Amino acid sequence: MTRPLSAPRIRIPRSARPGEVIEIRTLIEHPMETGLRHDGGAAIPRDMLNRLLVRMNGETVLAVDVRNGTAANPYHVFFVRMERTSSFEFTWTDEAGRIARAEARVTVA
Amino acid sequence: MRTSRRAVLALAVLPAAAAAATEEALNVAIREAVGDAAIEDGGIVLSVPTIAENGGQVPLTVLVDSPMTAADHATAIHVFATRNPTPGVASFRLTPWLARAEVQTRIRLAEDQRIVVLAQFSDGRVRRATAELRVTTGGCLS
DSSP: OOOOOOOOEEEOOSEEOTTOEEEEEEEOOOOOBOSOOEETTEEOOOBOEEEEEEEETTEEEEEEEEOTTBOSSOEEEEEEEOOSOEEEEEEEEETTSOEEEEEEEEEEO | OOOOHHHHHHHHHHHHHTOOOOHHHHHHHHHHHHTTOOEEEOSEEEEOOSEEEETTSEEEEEEEOOOOOSSSOEEEEEEEESSSSSOEEEEEEEOTTBSSEEEEEEEOOSSSEEEEEEEEETTSOEEEEEEEEEEEEOSSOO
C-alpha cells in the first residue's frame, strides 16, 4: 500500500493551429481494486484512485471523479480547442492521498 | 457427502457475486449526482459495444449535445451501472474550455446490464441516455 503511483502516460500534440481542436488521451496504470473482490476467501484490500484533474494555464479544464465502475488502468480521452500556446497539468489522486502528475505544453502558431 | 475444495471456494464467493446494486442504491446515486432536477431523455449519444467480451475493460464514449460556451454548456456527465455491486462508475466535471462535451473512458461491468448516463447543463437541465449491454465475462469480481 505504500508504493507510489505509477507514471501516467499522456498523448497530446506538441503543436496546434489557432482554433484547432486537439485530442488528449491519458492513461495511468492502477489496479482500481474496489475491496469487493476475494482471493481464496480473504478480501483484497481496497486501492482506488478517486480523481483526475486537468488544468490548462492554471484553469480547470476537466475533473473526473472515478468510482468502482471505472476499469483498472484508468483511460480518459477529451477534446480542447487551442487558442494560444498553453501548459497542461494532469493530476491523479488516490484515496490514500497519493498523487501522480504529468505536464505537457502545446505550442499554438 | 464429500465437498471438494473447488466447491467450497465457489460457495465462498457466491454471496459477493450475487450482490448487484439495488434499484434503491441506483436512485440514491442518481439523486446525489443531480439533486431533485427533472430528468429528460435525449440529447446524448452514448456509444458502447452491444456485447462486451471482457467486462473488465468496456469502452464507453459519451457525446452530449451542447455548444460548450460560457453561457450555455454541459457542466457534468455522470455514468452509472445498474447491475454492478455498486452503481457509481464516474462523474466528469466539464468546463467551457472543452471543445465539445465528449468523454471516452473504459468501464467495468459485472454482468449483462443497462448503463445510465446523465448530463447536467449550466441552465440546470438534466438529460439522460441509457444502453443495454451483454457481458461475456464479468469484470468486477473475477
